[in-house]
Amino acid sequence: MSDQISIRLAGQLGQFDLNVDFAAPMHGITALFGPSGCGKTTILRSVAGLNRIPGEIRVGGETWQNERLFLPTHKRPIGYVFQEPSLFPHLSVRQNLTYGARRTKAEHAIRFDDVVELLGLAHLIDRWPTHLSGGERQRVSIGRALLSQPRLLLMDEPLSALDRMAKDEILPYFEALHSSLKIPMLLVTHDISEVERLADHLVLLKSGRVQASGRLSDVLTAPDSPLAARSDFAAVLPGLVDRIDPDGIAVVKVGETEIYLLADSLSPGDSVRVRIAAGDVSIARQRAQDSSILNAVPVHILSIEPMGLSETGLLLGLPDGAGQFRARISRRSNAKLNLQEGDEVIAQIKSVSLLANR
């Protein structure tokens, strides 16, 4: 199908055995996520034509590789952003941006002024790379990659060389790119918080194989999701800001369920993604009368599975199939409440965080 990126690769790279077959949409951010050495970079490099592993790669209706064809890297319309920003030290930010920029009359052409604005580069435009912070250098690298008018942006751990503060600073720029540009992005990361915040689509990899692939919320909450056992597991739900109450609480609707958030600078109508960590959810049979917990939402229990010796994992569904999230409770509480699949219960959520304003 022409609205897809499809990647099927099977072969060896040295001792490493890769065998993957997955598809991603031609829009939004697809994260390739998995532990070190699982093959993320090998896949990205294969899409770029830098590795030659047998298989087929098709991007938006064009074949880049199959049994008979192997487009060389320079014929593949890609932008590549590496872990370490790679700028020409003897060129200014402006010259770095325009180096390799392609002029095109295409409908979705990416314009210089838009890139400068989206990436917040206006005040840096005449500086030299040595006078930029790591995060600023990475923003320029992304801008340069975009101005080559790629059909696909490949990003290999673009944030991992940055410290926490620089990461937090650059993430909103990624979100701005995501919501303003039509270009699909493949993002390699081993940081689950980047996946939660940025990805629309997720490909989970392990030892050169695809464990799961699909829409972020589906992969996160699939009953057999390999991520469910993580102690930091969180679900990400798409929501819509319904109103801001007079005391400053933002009321976000996920389907018909109201979720209350402490968040500044939201307006009614904003699309947001909310994060609910499994460890922040407790279960009650009835709504507590006197509780400081803001969010107590009716859910039904979709599945119950043991987690280690002392804990139980619950998969919970919102009414009308509007979304799912998980709870992690002690086995003792589970036994005390005698929870069963299908039960209607109240999920008390200690903290809900807002990940992004989309």
Ligand SMILES: Nc1ncnc2c1ncn2[C@@H]1O[C@H](COP(=O)(O)OP(=O)(O)OP(=O)(O)O)[C@@H](O)[C@H]1O
């Ligand atoms: N050119 C190569 N020749 C031989 N083996 C390679 C080559 N490149 C990578 N490998 C091996 O392939 C495996 C997958 O590497 P890859 O870099 O794709 O993993 P990754 O998931 O991106 O890991 P990380 O998160 O650490 O970057 C590793 O075992 C690596 O040693």
